[in-house]
Structure formats: C-alpha cells, structure tokens
Amino acid sequence: MATSNTPVVIKVGGALLENPAIAAQLLTEIKALMATRSVILVHGGGAMVDTLLGAMQLTSTKIDGLRVTPDEHMPVVSGALAGTANKMLCGLAIGAGVTPVGISLLDGGLTQCTVLNEKYGAVGIPSPGSSALLDHLLASGCLPVISSIGSNADGRLLNVNADQAATVIAELTGGDLLLLSNVEGVLDGDKVLIHALDEARLKDEVNKGVIKDGMLVKVEAAMQAATQLSKPVTIASWSQSLAAILTNQTGTRVIPAAQISGE
Incomplete structure (x- = not known):
C-alpha cells in the first residue's frame, strides 16, 4: 500500500x-x-x-x-x-x-x-x-x-x-x-480472478479469446493508464472493500511493461 x-x-x-x-x-x-x-x-x-x-x-x-x-x-x-x-x-x-x-x-x-x-x-x-x-x-x-x-x-x-x-x-x-465497476476484475478461461496482468499475459488471454469485447476495452484502457502513470492500475468491483483492493487482496492489477521486473 x-x-x-x-x-x-x-x-x-x-x-x-x-x-x-x-x-x-x-x-x-x-x-x-x-x-x-x-x-x-x-x-x-x-x-x-x-x-x-x-x-x-x-x-x-x-x-x-x-x-x-x-x-x-x-x-x-x-x-x-x-x-x-x-x-x-x-x-x-x-x-x-x-x-x-x-x-x-x-x-x-x-x-x-x-x-x-x-x-x-x-x-x-x-x-x-x-x-x-x-x-x-x-x-x-x-x-x-x-x-x-x-x-x-x-x-x-x-x-x-x-x-x-x-x-x-x-x-x-x-x-x-x-x-x-460491477466486475470483480479480469477473469481467466476458468473464471478465476487474474491478480496481476502484464502485457504478455494480456496478449495471451486475448489470443485465446478469453479477454474480449467490453472487458478488452476496459483492460486496454487500464494498460494505457498504467503505462502513462508508470505504476499499476487496479480493476476491481465497487462492491468490494477498498481496504482489500488497496492491499491487493482482490481485483486485477494491470502492470505496465516498465514495472514487470519490479513486481
């Protein structure tokens, strides 16, 4: 935090x-x-x-x-x-x-x-x-x-x-x-929450057809924001505890390329 x-x-x-x-x-x-x-x-x-x-x-x-x-x-x-x-x-x-x-x-x-x-x-x-x-x-x-x-x-x-x-x-x-928003974060093909999502994982999930449509738009916006800010951006549900989101217990942290080695 x-x-x-x-x-x-x-x-x-x-x-x-x-x-x-x-x-x-x-x-x-x-x-x-x-x-x-x-x-x-x-x-x-x-x-x-x-x-x-x-x-x-x-x-x-x-x-x-x-x-x-x-x-x-x-x-x-x-x-x-x-x-x-x-x-x-x-x-x-x-x-x-x-x-x-x-x-x-x-x-x-x-x-x-x-x-x-x-x-x-x-x-x-x-x-x-x-x-x-x-x-x-x-x-x-x-x-x-x-x-x-x-x-x-x-x-x-x-x-x-x-x-x-x-x-x-x-x-x-x-x-x-x-x-x-009203989604808990980004889910993988088994509907399991992805806690950290970098560019390589994003491309892989898109190629598999897992991340698509509205979620793809959301994730791409988050990745663009993370790159612009040079720090992770979190996608999470507004019904989750803010304390849990800020301590990375829930939600998906979208990690810019420059931050991958430091995660």
Missing part, C-alpha cells in the same frame, strides 16, 4: 447510481479511507446521458465505439454528467458524512483539453494542468467529485472519456488509480 500522502483516484461509472445501496456503501468506505489518505472520485455517466438524450428526442451515434457528440448535444451531456450524476454522488457523499465538492475537468485549470477529431464532434483528449485547486480541496479534507466534462482553450465544452479523465487526474496528482 502506498504512503498516506499519495492520493487514491477512484473512477466509477454512472451505473453505480443505479444501485444506491452499493453507492452509499462505497461512499462510507471512502469516508473511512479518508482518515489516512486523500481520495478523489472521478465519474462517468453514459447510461444517464443516453436516457436524457432519448427524452430530448436526440439521436446518439458512435464511430469506432466512441460517442459522437455534436456541440448542440453538449448542454444535455453536461447536464447529465456535471449536473445530475455529479450531484447525486455528492448527495451520497453527504449522506456518508463526507464533505464533497462537485467539479469538472475544466474547473480551476485542472486540465487542458484538445478536440480528438472533428468527426466525433465535441469529444476531448485531456492533458494535466494545475493541481492547485485539488491541493486546496484535499488539504481542507474535502472529497473532490469530478465529472468528465472539459473544455479547450477557447472554452468549447468537450465530452471526455471517464477512464481518460481519471488517468489524467491520477497523473496530475501522482495518485494511485482504481477503476471500479
């Missing part, structure tokens, strides 16, 4: 909000963890975006698995992510006895974003900016709750992939990154 001055950056998907009991339990565990370590919560909310777009009779399409986000959709996307999802998580934090501050990637110069490709519309790629706002919030004992809405230098609002958002926040703060 890392030293207490290393923040824990926890990324959750919007699906967490579909199970309020598990979400409340996670926030209770975050409160306990905050007694010894700073915590930053980064979230997505794709399902909530889809629901709201549908209610507004707006059609959402994808290219290469990425959501095309026209600028005219951004008020709805921002409302779902930086509004509803963010404030629901903040409310759960308050209920757990935590003091949250709901912000986005664009606040306080946390990140700078550039447009990925105009064919995707207002979709951004983030890079680290200033940690000053986060430093202040963490020093004050608050829980930053960060939505994946960013902007470019001209103030154009951009929709950012939540895994990338969490990675850039971990990069900015030197934090340990946990990617939490």
Whole structure:
C-alpha cells in the first residue's frame, strides 16, 4: 500500500447510481479511507446521458465505439454528467458524512483539453494542468467529485472519456488509480480472478479469446493508464472493500511493461 500522502483516484461509472445501496456503501468506505489518505472520485455517466438524450428526442451515434457528440448535444451531456450524476454522488457523499465538492475537468485549470477529431464532434483528449485547486480541496479534507466534462482553450465544452479523465487526474496528482465497476476484475478461461496482468499475459488471454469485447476495452484502457502513470492500475468491483483492493487482496492489477521486473 502506498504512503498516506499519495492520493487514491477512484473512477466509477454512472451505473453505480443505479444501485444506491452499493453507492452509499462505497461512499462510507471512502469516508473511512479518508482518515489516512486523500481520495478523489472521478465519474462517468453514459447510461444517464443516453436516457436524457432519448427524452430530448436526440439521436446518439458512435464511430469506432466512441460517442459522437455534436456541440448542440453538449448542454444535455453536461447536464447529465456535471449536473445530475455529479450531484447525486455528492448527495451520497453527504449522506456518508463526507464533505464533497462537485467539479469538472475544466474547473480551476485542472486540465487542458484538445478536440480528438472533428468527426466525433465535441469529444476531448485531456492533458494535466494545475493541481492547485485539488491541493486546496484535499488539504481542507474535502472529497473532490469530478465529472468528465472539459473544455479547450477557447472554452468549447468537450465530452471526455471517464477512464481518460481519471488517468489524467491520477497523473496530475501522482495518485494511485482504481477503476471500479460491477466486475470483480479480469477473469481467466476458468473464471478465476487474474491478480496481476502484464502485457504478455494480456496478449495471451486475448489470443485465446478469453479477454474480449467490453472487458478488452476496459483492460486496454487500464494498460494505457498504467503505462502513462508508470505504476499499476487496479480493476476491481465497487462492491468490494477498498481496504482489500488497496492491499491487493482482490481485483486485477494491470502492470505496465516498465514495472514487470519490479513486481
């Protein structure tokens, strides 16, 4: 387990909000963890975006698995992510006895974003900016709750992939990154949890057809994040104990190539 001055950056998907009991339990565990370590919560909310777009009779399409986000959709996307999802998580934090501050990637110069490709519309790629706002919030004992809405230098609002958002926040703060969802980690062909996954093991499991589809996307994002951060990234279930995850008792640690010899 890392030293207490290393923040824990926890990324959750919007699906967490579909199970309020598990979400409340996670926030209770975050409160306990905050007694010894700073915590930053980064979230997505794709399902909530889809629901709201549908209610507004707006059609959402994808290219290469990425959501095309026209600028005219951004008020709805921002409302779902930086509004509803963010404030629901903040409310759960308050209920757990935590003091949250709901912000986005664009606040306080946390990140700078550039447009990925105009064919995707207002979709951004983030890079680290200033940690000053986060430093202040963490020093004050608050829980930053960060939505994946960013902007470019001209103030154009951009929709950012939540895994990338969490990675850039971990990069900015030197934090340990946990990617939490409704799966316990990466399973092998016998449905047994893989505790440590390096590039060679990943290629082997992909070639055998074990890691595929949505899990492949998740693992590749984790591997990219681990490489970018030069430290392992953990994929685990949000219903598991944070203490167990942080002490490597559960979940899958995705190990970048540079770290293999040191594991």
